[in-house]
Amino acid sequence: MCGIVGYIGHDNTAIKTVLKGLYRLEYRGYDSAGLAYAESGQIKIKRAKGAVSGLNDKCKQIGPQTLAIGHTRWATHGKPSEENAHPHVSFKRELALVHNGIIENYKYLKEILKDEGYIFSSETDTEVLANWIEHAKLRYDLALEDAVHEALKGVHGAYAIAVLDSTGQKIVCAKKSSPLAIGIGEKEYIIGSDATPIIGMAKDVIYLEDDQIAVVTKDDLKIRDIDNNDTSYKAEKLLLDLQAVEKKGFDSFMMKEINEQPETVADCLRGRLTAPGPEIALGGIEAVMPSLLRARKIIIVACGTSWHSALIGKYMIEGLTRIPVEVDYASEFRYRRPIIDSEDVVIGITQSGETADTKAALELAKTKGALILGIVNVVGSSIARLSHAGIYTHSGVEVGVASTKAFTGQVAALSLLAIKLAYRLGYIDDEKLMDLKDALEEIPSQIQEILDDSTAIEGIADIFSQYEDFLFLGRGISFPVALEGALKLKEISYIHAEAYPAGEMKHGPIALIDEACPSIFVMPKDNTYGKTLSNLQEIKARSGRVIAITDVVDEDLVNSVDAVVVVPKTLPELTPLLTTVPLQIFSHRVAIKRSRNVDKPRNLAKSVTVE
Numbered sequence: 001m002c003g004i005v006g007y008i009g010h011d012n013t014a015i016k017t018v019l020k021g022l023y024r025l026e027y028r029g030y031d032s033a034g035l036a037y038a039e040s041g042q043i044k045i046k047r048a049k050g051a052v053s054g055l056n057d058k059c060k061q062i063g064p065q066t067l068a069i070g071h072t073r074w075a076t077h078g079k080p081s082e083e084n085a086h087p088h089v090s091f092k093r094e095l096a097l098v099h100n101g102i103i104e105n106y107k108y109l110k111e112i113l114k115d116e117g118y119i120f121s122s123e124t125d126t127e128v129l130a131n132w133i134e135h136a137k138l139r140y141d142l143a144l145e146d147a148v149h150e151a152l153k154g155v156h157g158a159y160a161i162a163v164l165d166s167t168g169q170k171i172v173c174a175k176k177s178s179p180l181a182i183g184i185g186e187k188e189y190i191i192g193s194d195a196t197p198i199i200g201m202a203k204d205v206i207y208l209e210d211d212q213i214a215v216v217t218k219d220d221l222k223i224r225d226i227d228n229n230d231t232s233y234k235a236e237k238l239l240l241d242l243q244a245v246e247k248k249g250f251d252s253f254m255m256k257e258i259n260e261q262p263e264t265v266a267d268c269l270r271g272r273l274t275a276p277g278p279e280i281a282l283g284g285i286e287a288v289m290p291s292l293l294r295a296r297k298i299i300i301v302a303c304g305t306s307w308h309s310a311l312i313g314k315y316m317i318e319g320l321t322r323i324p325v326e327v328d329y330a331s332e333f334r335y336r337r338p339i340i341d342s343e344d345v346v347i348g349i350t351q352s353g354e355t356a357d358t359k360a361a362l363e364l365a366k367t368k369g370a371l372i373l374g375i376v377n378v379v380g381s382s383i384a385r386l387s388h389a390g391i392y393t394h395s396g397v398e399v400g401v402a403s404t405k406a407f408t409g410q411v412a413a414l415s416l417l418a419i420k421l422a423y424r425l426g427y428i429d430d431e432k433l434m435d436l437k438d439a440l441e442e443i444p445s446q447i448q449e450i451l452d453d454s455t456a457i458e459g460i461a462d463i464f465s466q467y468e469d470f471l472f473l474g475r476g477i478s479f480p481v482a483l484e485g486a487l488k489l490k491e492i493s494y495i496h497a498e499a500y501p502a503g504e505m506k507h508g509p510i511a512l513i514d515e516a517c518p519s520i521f522v523m524p525k526d527n528t529y530g531k532t533l534s535n536l537q538e539i540k541a542r543s544g545r546v547i548a549i550t551d552v553v554d555e556d557l558v559n560s561v562d563a564v565v566v567v568p569k570t571l572p573e574l575t576p577l578l579t580t581v582p583l584q585i586f587s588h589r590v591a592i593k594r595s596r597n598v599d600k601p602r603n604l605a606k607s608v609t610v611e
């Protein structure tokens with residue numbers, strides 16, 4: 001949630017850089033935006049409700065600046081409004097602060113500050129934090145960085161902050177649980193909640209650790225540890241290029257990302273299928289393979305779309321390896337007193353690598369002695385770092401809030417893991433291994449075939465875009481695909497959509513069926529096809545309209561349905577990698593027909609760093 005940007009350097013480009021960074025980080029929250037800078041010994045702020053473009057309009061008159069901090073917000077405390085937007089200036093105007101996270105004890109701190117005469121102008125926990133730091137600064141006559149250090153001792157919660165004071169000489173950053181990156185450019189530093197504002201501006205980046213404080217001046221970057229002593233740091237090379245954050249001629253990031261899937265799935269598979277020998281190469285888990293092979297059970301935790309790929313992973317891993325797999329919502333896992341011990345493996349699946357619930361679930365599992373694996377897209381993210389081992393999905397930067405290419409990347413990574421384990425455990429022989437590897441190798445070009453036919457899918461979407469309710473149905477490994485299809489549609493078009501295992505339909509959901517509630521069946525020709533076809537007929541018998549996503553041209557089916565999409569044929573274990581794609585195109589088109597902002601759907605945020 002929320003995006004932070006900062007710039008300090010010798011160029012007078014602070015405002016432009018911060019605004020550009022905020023546009024790139026808008027996917028993290030777009031309720032309101034703001035920026036702060038210091039001029040003639042005074043702090044100045046500009047804030048606007050709504051998108052960054054509103055802030056941009058308000059910043060046109062600002063003169064050249066060498067430092068600024070900015071923020072794009074996803075509301076937690078207090079409604080989206082200009083007053084609640086960040087930056088927050090402290091009561092005595094000593095400092096301005098932007099914050100991502102939640103200050104859990106803000107009410108307690110606020111009472112102390114009120115007793116000291118502080119008056120508040122917003123409902124946010126962030127204003128409390130700004131005042132709390134100012135209070136420490138004035139009380140002990142401290143430099144800004146020392147005041148931040150002193151104040152944070154009394155703060156409970158999650159935060160990534162950037163602070164400047166009225167002297168305009170430095171930006172002080174600190175973090176706990178929420179991410180913060182600092183790009184090291186030529187005579188300039190760029191701060192970001194993630195690397196996206198830094199791309200194209202700096203080649204080296206450091207990711208601040210929990211409890212560290214960074215003091216950034218025009219010429220220098222110093223990092224302090226929890227005891228406020230200077231500590232060394234190592235910069236990493238930033239490998240992302242500008243293309244990653246541009247639309248490349250597509251109308252939306254989501255459509256660009258849907259179309260990138262042949263490439264991103266290939267990137268996930270690259271080098272892993274073609275390693276010498278028959279085995280699948282997954283360098284990130286090789287060291288822990290003995291423990292993995294001994295696993296008593298696997299638990300997968302995730303949220304949102306990643307939870308759907310976890311469910312697909314369950315079908316794949318159990319089906320191929322016979323290791324029992326439990327899948328849990330990360331937000332539920334912690335509070336159900338999960339039964340885990342050191343013989344279990346807990347896998348966290350996450351695009352961002354920063355989702356607070358997933359992180360907390362993995363941290364809990366770690367304390368129980370379980371082996372922690374991360375299936376993560378963002379390299380170097382918090383979950384990548386806390387995992388004992390893992391698999392990067394290599395899907396590249398995903399900007400669209402509704403996840404597409406990250407999902408297929410996760411499913412591809414899970415299929416590699418399942419096949420590798422099955423082969424090592426002796427559940428599949430060389431021949432089956434080769435079949436699976438060959439089938440995986442074909443997936444990118446098969447996705448391309450689906451994309452090449454997207455006009456036909458969009459035509460179906462045009463016909464169905466007026467409906468207000470949808471049912472998505474599938475059996476076996478296609479059930480999570482149905483769940484993902486329903487989520488995609490509701491996320492970006494705001495149409496009510498539910499998914500059920502097709503066999504459950506007659507135990508309740510069928511009551512919804514009439515001409516006004518179409519069903520989308522995900523039904524590749526696997527061992528459940530015949531049963532699913534019967535379920536489909538039950539819906540047709542009740543005047544329900546039906547779209548089928550399948551991989552077989554079957555006359556019985558074609559004659560029964562209102563529309564059919566045929567995807568290329570692959571092995572049953574891998575069908576989600578193909579059947580998902582028409583559902584993405586369908587949802588995107590329906591949302592566009594309804595004039596929705598597909599990249600920034602209302603109320604959502606891409607990276608959910610609060611629980």
Ligand code: G6P
Nearest residue numbers: 303304305306350351352355403
């Ligand atoms: C948010 C996003 C979803 C995403 C979920 C989990 O809700 O809007 O698209 O699936 O978080 O995110 P993660 O980064 O952990 O995969």
